[in-house]
Amino acid sequence: xxxxxxxxxxxxxxxxxxxxxxxxxxxxxxxxxxxxxxxxxxxxxxxxxxxxxxxxxxxxxxxxxxxxxxxxxxxxxxxxxxxxxxxxxxxxxxxxxxxxxxxxxxxxxxxxxxxxxxxxxxxxxxxxxxxxxxxxxxxxxxxxxxxxxxxxxxxxxxxxxxxxxxxxxxxxxxxxxxxxxxxxxxxxxxxxxxxxxxxxxxxxxxxxxxxxxxxxxxxxxxxxxxxxxxxxxxxxxxxxxxxxxxxxxxxxxxxxxxxxxxxxxxxxxxxxxxxxxxxxxxxxxxxxxxxxxxxxxxxxxxxxxxxxxxxxxxxxxxxxxxxxxxxxxxxxxxxxxxxxxxxxxxxxxxxxxxxxxxxxxxxxxxxxxxxxxxxxxxxxxxxxxxxxxxxxxxxxxxxxxxxxxxxxxxxxxxxxxxxxxxxxxxxxxxxxxxxxxxxxxxxxxxxxxxxxxxxxxxxxxxxxxxxxxxxxxxxxxxxxxxxxxxxxxxxxxxxxxxxxxxxxxxxxxxxxxxxxxxxxxxxxxxxxxxxxxxxxxxxxxxxxxxxxxxxxxxxxxxxxxxxxxxxxxxxxxxxxxxxxxxxxxxxxxxxxxxxxxxxxxxxxxxxxxxxxxxxxxxxxxxxxxxxxxxxxxxxxxxxxxxxxxxxxxxxxxxxxxxxxxxxxxxxxxxxxxxxxxxxxxxxxxxxxxxxxxxxxxxxxxxxxxxxxxxxxxxxxxxxxxxxxxxxxxxxxxxxxxxxxxxxxxxxxxxxxxxxxxxxxxxxxxxxxxxxxxxxxxxxxxxxxxxxxxxxxxxxxxxxxxxxxxxxxxxxxxxxxxxxxxxxxxxxxxxxxxxxxxxxxxxxxxxxxxxxxxxxxxxxxxxxxxxxxxxx
Numbered sequence: 114x115x116x117x118x119x120x121x122x123x124x125x126x127x128x129x130x131x132x133x134x135x136x137x138x139x140x141x142x143x144x145x146x147x148x149x150x151x152x153x154x155x156x157x158x159x160x161x162x163x164x165x166x167x168x169x170x171x172x173x174x175x176x177x178x179x180x181x182x183x184x185x186x187x188x189x190x191x192x193x194x195x196x197x198x199x200x201x202x203x204x205x206x207x208x209x210x211x212x213x214x215x216x217x218x219x220x221x222x223x224x225x226x227x228x229x230x231x232x233x234x235x236x237x238x239x240x241x242x243x244x245x246x247x248x249x250x251x252x253x254x255x256x257x258x259x260x261x262x263x264x265x266x267x268x269x270x271x272x273x274x275x276x277x278x279x280x281x282x283x284x285x286x287x288x289x290x291x292x293x294x295x296x297x298x299x300x301x302x303x304x305x306x307x308x309x310x311x312x313x314x315x316x317x318x319x320x321x322x323x324x325x326x327x328x329x330x331x332x333x334x335x336x337x338x339x340x341x342x343x344x345x346x347x348x349x350x351x352x353x354x355x356x357x358x359x360x361x362x363x364x365x366x367x368x369x370x371x372x373x374x375x376x377x378x379x380x381x382x383x384x385x386x387x388x389x390x391x392x393x394x395x396x397x398x399x400x401x402x403x404x405x406x407x408x409x410x411x412x413x414x415x416x417x418x419x420x421x422x423x424x425x426x427x428x429x430x431x432x433x434x435x436x437x438x439x440x441x442x443x444x445x446x447x448x449x450x451x452x453x454x455x456x457x458x459x460x461x462x463x464x465x466x467x468x469x470x471x472x473x474x475x476x477x478x479x480x481x482x483x484x485x486x487x488x489x490x491x492x493x494x495x496x497x498x499x500x501x502x503x504x505x506x507x508x509x510x511x512x513x514x515x516x517x518x519x520x521x522x523x524x525x526x527x528x529x530x531x532x533x534x535x536x537x538x539x540x541x542x543x544x545x546x547x548x549x550x551x552x553x554x555x556x557x558x559x560x561x562x563x564x565x566x567x568x569x570x571x572x573x574x575x576x577x578x579x580x581x582x583x584x585x586x587x588x589x590x591x592x593x594x595x596x597x598x599x600x601x602x603x604x605x606x607x608x609x610x611x612x613x614x615x616x617x618x619x620x621x622x623x624x625x626x627x628x629x630x631x632x633x634x635x636x637x638x639x640x641x642x643x644x645x646x647x648x649x650x651x652x653x654x655x656x657x658x659x660x661x662x663x664x665x666x667x668x669x670x671x672x673x674x675x676x677x678x679x680x681x682x683x684x685x686x687x688x689x690x691x692x693x694x695x696x697x698x699x700x701x702x703x704x705x706x707x708x709x710x711x712x713x714x715x716x717x718x719x720x721x722x723x724x725x726x727x728x729x730x731x732x733x734x735x736x737x738x739x740x741x742x743x744x745x746x747x748x749x750x751x752x753x754x755x756x757x758x759x760x761x762x763x764x765x766x767x768x769x770x771x772x773x774x775x776x777x778x779x780x781x782x783x784x785x786x787x788x789x790x791x792x793x794x795x796x797x798x799x800x801x802x803x804x805x806x807x808x809x810x811x812x813x814x815x816x817x818x819x820x821x822x823x824x825x826x827x828x829x830x831x832x833x834x835x836x837x838x839x840x841x842x843x844x845x846x847x848x849x850x851x852x853x854x855x856x857x858x859x860x861x862x863x864x865x866x867x868x869x870x871x872x873x874x875x876x877x878x879x880x881x882x883x884x885x886x887x888x889x890x891x892x893x894x895x896x897x898x899x900x901x902x903x904x905x906x907x908x909x910x911x912x913x914x915x916x917x918x919x920x921x922x923x924x925x926x927x928x929x930x931x932x933x934x935x936x937x938x939x940x941x942x943x944x945x946x947x948x949x950x951x952x953x954x955x956x957x958x959x960x961x962x963x964x965x966x967x968x969x970x971x972x973x974x975x976x977x978x979x980x981x982x983x984x
Contacts, residue, residue, distance in 0.1 A: 226254025242317030385422030418448030442507025473506030493942035713769035848880025
């Protein structure tokens with residue numbers, strides 16, 4: 114029986130094997146189900162408790178080991194704990210038995226559990242599919258089960274479907290039977306022992322491309338009929354990645370086949386169901402004529418992440434959601450590592466600093482953050498863990514540990530961990546034990562300071578000449594954006610693997626005290642520059658004294674620093690400025706040193722910080738001066754890069770072109786805007802005349818200065834677009850119009866499922882929210898339509914947290930008050946922490962402006978940026 118404070122099921126009865134039979138009626142959006150669960154009664158009981166949500170239980174009975182059947186006396190539900198209890202008149206004795214349950218449910222439209230998705234078929238008609246998304250706690254919406262990652266079992270699935278449709282599950286079809294009513298029964302092979310959240314079944318009009326891997330694994334990429342050929346790039350990438358993973362882990366992929374399925378409506382980016390990975394179409398399907406370089410990279414990254422999960426998460430699963438990071442952080446790190454292996458020209462580790470290290474630090478710099486290893490007990494708290502701490506901070510700390518131990522020692526430790534816990538569960542300490550043993554180093558002692566504590570440090574660097582060289586003094590403190598409001602000391606300490614570069618000479622050591630100093634012996638003791646966290650492999654920020662910043666500005670200008678270090682230096686300076694540790698003058702002066710920067714990844718980071726600062730200043734008198742400063746930074750680079758690819762250009766050149774042209778245009782560069790108009794006109798006459806890498810740029814710039822004719826044309830194009838990637842480009846542009854009436858119409862359309870897929874609604878709302886004209890408009894729309902938004906997204910996925918997080922860009926106290934008041938009366942349990950983070954960000958934005966608006970205006974004026982270029 115469930116206790117009052119326990120959301121986990123009692124361990125007195127556990128499943129060994131599920132035989133599940135489901136018959137979905139996709140047209141009516143319902144399904145029938147029955148299951149036989151082989152159980153083991155561990156302790157005498159009259160009650161068997163399972164997880165169940167939104168299911169109607171028709172009947173339940175138990176067959177004892179002696180074959181005697183016992184009907185349940187009653188069935189009770191505890192909806193607050195998403196559980197049902199099956200009660201029997203007499204005690205069940207310890208031993209094996211079978212539980213038979215018949216049930217029914219609805220194929221929902223909320224992109225979780227067993228749900229229905231609508232799409233347009235090649236003939237222009239409407240088709241539906243039925244598919245699943247069970248992580249974290251939604252298998253219970255498809256069948257009664259012990260929905261807990263530690264309660265692993267074997268699954269055998271049978272699906273009864275129309276004879277003209279295809280069904281996919283974790284394993285291959287063992288047998289197919291024709292049955293009456295133009296239906297067929299597909300009986301799938303049993304799975305390995307695994308967790309409920311990794312089970313999957315997909316039914317629809319699907320076709321695939323396929324091949325065998327070198328070791329005989331069947332690889333298939335599925336899409337709705339007519340889209341299957343767009344799976345060729347993903348299939349080729351999968352084949353290359355599987356070879357790498359099998360070799361790296363020393364444990365071959367254990368299933369007969371690996372399916373990857375593009376789903377028309379999908380809440381997350383992808384889901385690592387063992388042997389049947391599901392994806393959004395935009396991160397699996399690539400059209401050589403219409404897909405961009407960015408999409409190609411994104412597909413490779415996400416496929417690599419999900420394939421890494423087949424070992425980290427599927428083969429070895431965290432014991433409870435406290436250790437979610439063992440799944441997600443390792444998949445993020447390993448996905449990056451493997452992508453870098455097969456596409457080294459993409460500079461994935463530099464991109465990792467931008468996409469993961471920076472993302473993790475941005476969230477972890479708030480007081481309302483949480484440790485990597487966080488205690489959770491109910492479904493709402495579990496869903497809150499799917500954030501940049503569990504994914505990005507964890508991945509960055511793993512990268513730091515790998516650098517500290519060395520790649521080969523680290524690999525051996527991972528292989529030992531996976532081998533010892535295969536088909537079972539593990540905790541964080543199990544991983545540290547394996548690495549401790551293999552490396553002989555105090556891994557546990559170091560890493561506990563990173564995974565059990567909230568936050569991360571910044572290191573204050575002071576240096577001076579000494580007779581024998583350069584003496585460096587370091588001091589560590591917790592980095593907090595809240596330093597703007599309260600600079601009270603935080604007692605937290607970390608054991609920091611420090612790497613430093615002094616005038617080109619590299620040193621490394623572990624800093625485990627508040628303060629430390631070291632002497633770098635150099636014949637020429639003149640300190641030109643010192644760069645701490647050399648290579649940006651550590652999860653900490655670095656603050657320099659004035660002479661330190663000046664030396665590094667010279668090193669950036671002269672390109673003496675690597676792209677990793679140029680990116681990290683800029684990223685640190687912006688964060689330190691936002692937190693009040695350095696003045697805006699230091700940050701803005703450093704930006705000027707990047708005027709000759711041509712690395713796409715560094716430029717993306719610069720563009721990100723300037724966009725963030727633009728949002729902060731959007732209601733300030735210095736806004737136009739800041740736009741001019743930003744325009745003057747990007748326009749010369751855009752002119753140098755140009756609109757047309759040159760012979761010999763590669764992947765990163767394509768990314769750079771779209772970054773700098775987009776930024777130059779959005780900051781008002783007339784030449785760029787004019788050229789975008791010409792390109793748009795050419796696209797309307799011949800879509801292939803505009804390179805896919807530039808379509809989002811052109812659509813966005815046309816919208817930014819567009820009129821009613823442009824607005825209607827973009828919606829018309831969106832409606833006709835077949836490739837979903839193209840639809841997203843157009844939806845993104847539709848949020849860039851400046852006319853309030855157009856933005857209101859776009860927001861209204863965002864909730865119309867005949868115009869915008871449910872999975873894309875929050876994206877479109879976010880595009881409107883990102884503009885100065887749309888922010889307040891969008892917040893009022895969210896409040897007015899909260900019942901529908903919460904119905905769709907409130908209990909699952911990333912959508913609800915992304916929606917709530919939009920409010921963190923406000924800069925006024927009255928908006929903080931309004932946000933707080935709204936969520937007090939409209940609670941969102943799965944986004945409780947996100948609400949607190951948004952309130953913290955709004956207060957920090959207001960305080961930053963209070964302290965810095967004058968100095969920013971003064972610095973801009975000192976550079977001649979006083980009046981804006983007229984549009």
